[in-house]
Amino acid sequence: MVPIHPRFRIQSGSRSARATSRVGVAVLLALVLTLLTPRPGSAHIVKETPWHPVPAAYLRGLFLANLGPAIRWDRIDDEWSQPAEGEGYDGLSPLDMLEEADVDAEPIRAAIRDEDRQALYAASTAAVSRYARHFLAEATAKLDRPGAANADVQRARQITRAFEDPFIAAVDPRAAQDLGRAWLTLSNSVGHSGVMGIGRLDARPEPFAQAKGTVETYLRSNYEVSAFETRRLLAPLPERSPTRDLEAEAPFWLPxxxxxxxxxxxxxxxxxxxxxxxxxxxxxxxxxxxxxxxxxxxxxxxxxxxxxxxxxxxxxxxxxxxxxxxxxxxxxxxxxxxxxxxxxxxxxxxxxxxxxxxxxxxxxxxxxxxxxxxxxxxxxxxxxxxxxxxxxxxxxxxxxxxxxxxLEFDWLENSMLEPDGRLNDAAPKAALRGEVLFNTPFEGMGDRACSTCHIPSANFLDRLPHDIGSAERSSPLARDSFFDTPTLINVAQTAPYFHDGSLDTLADVVTWFDEQFALELTQAQRADLTAYLETIGAADTPWEIFDDENTRFALDWSELSTFLTTLDVLIEERDQFHALLLLDTVAPDLRLDASGATDATVLPRVFEIADALDGIRARIEAEEWVVAEEQNERYQELAETYGESFR
Ligand code: HEC
Ligand code: HEC
Incomplete structure (x- = not known):
């Protein structure tokens, strides 16, 4: 059966305890989303909204500064000073963008130059906050033209995103709500230019000013203070956090x-x-x-x-x-x-x-x-x-x-390759010519052939480490750049290549060997050898094929219900530790996976099952084994009756 994590549950970086308390909301949300969106079998991958370059550089900079002890200041510098990718940024770097908005970028440069983490936090946090307020000020100046302020409001919001989730949300949920409402008011009070004069709506400066005040006050008092408290781990938690503990409450986050x-x-x-x-x-x-x-x-x-x-x-x-x-x-x-x-x-x-x-x-x-x-x-x-x-x-x-x-993981089948490692007639001509080269000893490789190490009859392995020059040694005579010969079965599926992924294609690998060992291959020979690698590395069916029957959620359910078959044995053996570990993994997964169901009407049944699992968990935790046994039977009945319909 199949281990999969169908979506980016990492996104909000929330702690698991918080996540559990949010399950009710998540369930509702899942229900709404599922009802609203028609979804093909495999498409429940959350795409993140693109980040504005300034808050992105800011968070990546802090993240990098947390990866010690050898902090990569050159990378932090790159984040801030390299031209931003993406359209509409005119080759400006995040630092340029700050300066264009009259926000002083010099303290950030100085902090990077001095390699000072706390100074980086103070300087970049205040700069991002001021940058957001710059766009709110721009918006205010445009309120006389209905709708004109909208772009600036959205920009300001995109920038404060750096502070909001998971940071303000984690330690100051009430403020997070107030800010959410304020942003809504700001968006709603900029007015609308209408379409060809119809639907024109004037801006409403009063609610706008009030909501702007809420956002600005919060930003100034939490992100532009004169002296920030020292943080062991840099994270933009609001300085006046109601918990007053900037470490204990810090959520885990990814940049x-x-x-x-x-x-x-x-x-x-x-x-x-x-x-x-x-x-x-x-x-x-x-x-x-x-x-x-x-x-x-x-x-x-x-x-x-x-x-x-x-x-x-x-x-x-x-x-x-x-x-x-x-x-x-x-x-x-x-x-x-x-x-x-x-x-x-x-x-x-x-x-x-x-x-x-x-x-x-x-x-x-x-x-x-x-x-x-x-x-x-x-x-x-x-x-x-x-x-x-x-x-x-x-x-x-x-x-x-x-x-x-x-130990049960097998390679993907390849109908051009025999188990003894030889190509058969189904292989393209070029690959068959390449096979000869692969087995030919080369003087440049010390009279070895490719097949000396990648032994075709032994799954293209020799199970030995070699130094082929693919990594830098710590000194010219050091023996610390050896790597285990990798198999070449299914290798067409696993680009990029080498331990560090330094070569993008199999053609690049061939060129690399040609140059490294002076093989003196002609262009045609290189092409043949590449065709050979592509052919022995191929797979008949590399991907799971979904259809109306085998849907993504049907697959998820079949896995999870298979995991749960082990519960019988664990309860029988009164094995509390492993039973709880199982239920703590499966029940949350089931609720999350349910959002991928193609048929939304199954959701109440999925949640009924998940609740039944929570019930069993509580009994096992209380060591009420007989009741747990009964409830497990009840779960199995539910799973049998409902499971068939899960698509
Ligand atoms: C002395 C043993 C040896 C010989 C000879 C040899 N290889 Fe390798 N091969 C290796 C090792 C070791 C690696 C792993 C290098 C790394 O990870 O940095 C490798 C990596 C590869 C890879 C990349 C696999 C992956 O998944 O990243 C390919 C493709 C490959 N070799 C093809 C060839 C070809 C073609 C030849 C002949 C021109 C050849 N090898 C000769 C040992 C050898
Ligand atoms: C964040 C990504 C990541 C996670 C999570 C991860 N691995 Fe790996 N795994 C790697 C990388 C990278 C390597 C190569 C490491 C090396 O060679 O030093 C590797 C190597 C391996 C290998 C060796 C394969 C070989 O042919 O040499 C095994 C086995 C393995 N992982 C099993 C696991 C298991 C079991 C887990 C969960 C308990 C796990 N990995 C979790 C990234 C990951």
């Missing part, structure tokens, strides 16, 4: 430009037992591992609160091509898993984002890690949970479950 969606189209997952006609529901250990692969509960913060799971990065055993966190990734699909962000105690200080590897065929591809530093998959997995993501020590059962699940 603008973050992409953590599931991919669209969704990769196809091939599990060995399924290919053999065995159902996951009959494999409780594997089903539990599948659940854990999809559970943020096993990680520590911030991963846990941000909803990060194994399957976010290793999307259905594949990679996640889109995944990107500014400052933590250097390219889409890459991430620095041992940096300051996920677990500062496990910070290796090296700025070394790694291209996410595919986990297909995992039982054949050890040792693990791009450099093969772990012989055991179990050790690797523990390291991911405890060290990389700061989670609690997993139980032996959890490790067994995760490992046995991942």
């Amino acid at each position: 603008p430009g973050t992409k953590f969606n599931d991919q669209d189209p969704l990769p196809l997952l091939v599990l060995n037992f399924e290919s053999r006609g065995i159902h996951e529901a009959d494999l409780p250990l594997i089903a539990y591992g599948d659940m854990l692969f999809d559970s943020p509960q096993i990680f520590g913060d911030p991963g846990k609160s941000l909803g990060i799971t194994c399957s976010k990065c290793h999307n259905r055993s594949d990679i996640n091509r889109d995944l990107f966190i500014p400052g933590v990734s250097h390219k889409p699909g890459s991430i620095d898993v041992d940096g300051a962000f996920f677990n500062s105690a496990f910070n290796d200080i090296r700025d070394d984002p790694i291209d996410i590897p595919s986990l297909r065929g995992l039982r054949f591809t050890g040792p693990y890690g791009r450099d093969g530093r772990f012989a055991s998959l179990r050790e690797f997995t523990r390291n991911v949970i405890v060290n990389e993501f700061g989670g609690e020590e997993p139980t032996p059962f959890m490790l067994d479950a995760l490992v046995s699940y991942m």
